[in-house]
Amino acid sequence: MKKKFTMNWGSASTIIYPALFGIIMLVMWQSGLLNLVLHTDTNTLPSPSRINAIIADNGDKILLNLKATVLVALFGLFFGSLLGYGIAIIAAQYKKWGAGGITLAAAFNAVPIVALAPVMNNLTKQFSPSVDFRSMMAKMFVVMIVCIAGMSVNAYRGLTELKPFAADLMKTYAASNFTIFKKLLLPNSIPYIFTALRVSLPGSIISALVTEYFSEKVIGIGRQIRENIVTAQFATAWAYIVVSCLLGIGLYVVLLLVEGVVMKNRNKNKG
Amino acid sequence: MHMTNTEDEITMSDIGMKFNNGNEEITALTSVSLHVKKGEFISLVGPSGCGKTTLLRIIADLLTPTSGTINIGGETPSEARLKGRYGMVFQSPVLYEWRTVLKNVELPLEIMGIPQEKRKERAEEMLEMVGLKDFGKSYPGQLSGGMQQRVGIARALVIRPEILLMDEPFSALDEFTRERLHEDLLNIWRRTNKTIVFVTHNISESVFLSDKICVLSPHPGRLSAVLDVDFERPRQMAIKNTPSYSAKVVEVRSSFEGV
């Protein structure tokens, strides 16, 4: 009887402790104590209830901007990851030259996004007369580059780091290259794909937000945050900040769920 | 009434070990009583799950028995550990990749607070004893498995313990390396006169090395037999081909119960 209680408290406290901390923080925020601690006023750090109100009032506008950001982030993530994976496949096929190519891709990870954003803007000016389209393409390109870098490095590892003799086994069955890919390389690389996505998903949201600062068309959560701060509408800016946090958390949770389902049976033997 | 024989290094009476797995209770050891004399080379032999490693860990104070008593030269395992009376060699070398071989051997002396020059001197002495005199400045990652295990042995010996506890130290090595290490271990034992408790699942290994073999059987883990091995010392590789050696191996094997 006593043992069961200790065991349940162990797993319950993993949730209770942080939840308690979070509630305390919220209370401090709403009551104004947090403002005192951080030396801010209710203008720069409005109370949660006020932020809530603003979100409720401006629902439509927020949704519009949210859609713009999400489209850019997700499309960029999708195409970038796809391209990154493709690059990794080619690199894995010609391992000697591939490794160097992957190093180059990894270098793109280190390039500051802020340097890429204006470059892409200028590039896309040539593509289309429509401002909407141009803006979105520019932002998407930046997100794509960031995702290509992350995915190609991880996918390359997934396609080349095999358990010993796994490739040899396939050879003894005279499997074609395509079969080897489908039955060994692809499943082997799936955990690595998720490793990449765990970084690329928040990364693509951040890239989308940051690129919005520089883009022609004034749309998107990131842009709204900036615009509202510049015009001193702090409460609205905070509303957008909260939305961006919820977006990041929400999408990440979805990713974790998908990962849990896809990799459900892999870790069965652990522990 | 319990008489402490001054020749006994380790005395175990009625040792029992039960593990609690949340829902079920597993009996790893029941009623193990054993006397190990000073300077003896004793092996604990048995298949997986017979409790031999558990028994060794009880001696090493890594586990506390749920019943029974254990006495190491008049002290509890805890006291023996804190005084540095034993050294342990694990199945894998457990070396620190970021330290040189020499510094790995110095590690226990650092913990005991022994000054720098003495540490270096003793560590170098140990490395010479295991035949790795020139490898002090190398890193573990540069050494072969057999060499790494030798470093592990040197490190266990550097605190000059009276007892050496070895948990299947050679099972991860190939046979050629293993045979060389057998000879080296026996040489070290002859030179230093330590008490060695050696755990293995390899019957031939235990017959070649030990004075006494404790046969442990599983489910539940228990001591099935204690056999003396009387071949003369120093043991030569040649005895492995003699009929009396094979007979001893057969005797050990048939002492297992329920396997």
Add this chain to the structure above:
Amino acid sequence: MAQLKKNRTTALVTLVWTLGFFIIWEIVAFLVQASPNIRSPEKVLPHFWKIIATAFDGKKINRTDTAIQLVWINAKVTLFRSAQGFVIGSLIGYLLALVMSLSKIMKKIAFPYLMIIQMIPILGMAPILLSFTGDIDTSRIVIAAILTFYPVATNTLAGIEAVEKEKYELMHCFAASKWQLYMKTLIPASIPYVFTGLKVSAPLAITASILVDTLQGGVGLGCLLSQSLKGAMTRYVFWLIVVISAAIGILSFVVMGLFEDFVSPHKKAERATRR
């Protein structure tokens, strides 16, 4: 010997790829220049050598400095501020990881919030942090610190938790104290992981600093970037800044790698003798 040859081949391949990248750049630049639709080719993709030439151009951009001098002055400020944030963030992240490994309660409280920090777009909150602190320098440092703090904390914690059970048992056999356990085993074992975190966050800290620059005028690479877009200087200055920012980002990554080699000589030795 075989390893030495392999190292040389890897270096050669990387060199070829880098050269190839610049060759493709030049080809595209030529195409862009030749294309009739594009009125100002340097706005799209100029020749790389022309960008480099701007660096050596002695002509003064504003009243006092040449292009490269201007870039250098601004880069210094940006780098300095991001370095400060980087160091502060690393220290706090490292300490937090240590505390989390020592106290189960702290770990339970902090872990979910660490995860949340990863999920929310901190860079997106740059504007609000700026208005919080009011001072651009402080906000640069704060953002760089936050961005560094997360990878260092999680990676260090992973490093500490990756230590095998046998190493703990070894320490137990030697009757080591908790302090000795940490100083001799856990902290050295976590160093490779710490560097993984540092390598990720170094370029991020620089990115953050540049971004904050763009939000407000003054000195800094980001400010210069915005200014150069407004036409006060030739387009090549803009591209020079882009190239130098990229170079700084990549360089910070390389510097961290060198630092790691310095702190962990055993890794180099292992690489040299790997069979």
